[in-house]
Amino acid sequence: xxxxxxxxxxxxxxxxxxxxxxxxxxxxxxxxxxxxxxxxxxxxxxxxxxxxxxxxxxxxxxxxxxxxxxxxxxxxxxxxxxxxxxxxxxxxxxxxxxxxxxxxxxxxxxxxxxx
Amino acid sequence: xxxxxxxxxxxxxxxxxxxxxxxxxxxxxxxxxxxxxxxxxxxxxxxxxxxxxxxxxxxxxxxxxxxxxxxxxxxxxxxxxxxxxxxxxxxxxxxxxxxxxxxxxxxxxxxx
Numbered sequence: 416x417x418x419x420x421x422x423x424x425x426x427x428x429x430x431x432x433x434x435x436x437x438x439x440x441x442x443x444x445x446x447x448x449x450x451x452x453x454x455x456x457x458x459x460x461x462x463x464x465x466x467x468x469x470x471x472x473x474x475x476x477x478x479x480x481x482x483x484x485x486x487x488x489x490x491x492x493x494x495x496x497x498x499x500x501x502x503x504x505x506x507x508x509x510x511x512x513x514x515x516x517x518x519x520x521x522x523x524x525x526x527x528x529x530x
Numbered sequence: 531x532x533x534x535x536x537x538x539x540x541x542x543x544x545x546x547x548x549x550x551x552x553x554x555x556x557x558x559x560x561x562x563x564x565x566x567x568x569x570x571x572x573x574x575x576x577x578x579x580x581x582x583x584x585x586x587x588x589x590x591x592x593x594x595x596x597x598x599x600x601x602x603x604x605x606x607x608x609x610x611x612x613x614x615x616x617x618x619x620x621x622x623x624x625x626x627x628x629x630x631x632x633x634x635x636x637x638x639x640x641x642x
Contacts, residue, residue, distance in 0.1 A: 458620060514580070515561040516624075517578065517588060520574070522572045
């Protein structure tokens with residue numbers, strides 16, 4: 416069974432600083448990988464996804480993530496954080512293949528932004 | 531464009547009561563999912579459906595039942611609510627092929 420580890424429960428950064436959120440996964444083959452963001456009281460919004468191909472993935476809101484097979488990682492980055500980025504971020508993994516897939520989520524990283 | 535709509539948004543139940551959560555999607559998606567979110571646990575899959583009339587168990591199915599009588603709707607039922615089922619419930623839908631799952635805004639359920 417696959418699993419996802421987000422080592423950082425809570426991260427605080429200053430507005431304008433760079434950001435990297437870590438995600439490590441355990442899975443026997445190359446999985447599908449996702450990052451979702453959740454603002455308080457809201458549902459999950461997809462930031463970006465990796466199915467195959469280029470290992471550097473661009474997403475919405477200026478986020479990007481890089482799939483590193485050798486490290487089983489899919490870290491999320493943003494060069495300059497805005498106050499509106501304060502939210503909780505979830506990394507998720509699913510077995511690759513066509514059709515329906517079951518997402519396994521990490522426990523999330525809460526991001527606080529200092530003005 | 532409504533996307534994935536969950537009703538109700540909030541509900542308080544007493545132990546032993548029953549209720550049904552409704553998820554409706556207007557994207558003609560084939561696949562639908564129910565998750566629960568608990569503090570510090572991320573989201574965990576309860577049940578899912580790969581098409582009208584079909585359902586399957588996820589990671590934490592005990593105490594829940596589901597039905598997919600219409601393609602656009604996926605119902606989650608609690609026959610006899612327990613305090614351990616206090617959670618935020620999220621529904622998601624997904625189109626065929628390499629498509630991401632789209633989430634609703636959640637239902638906050640408290641069981642006293």
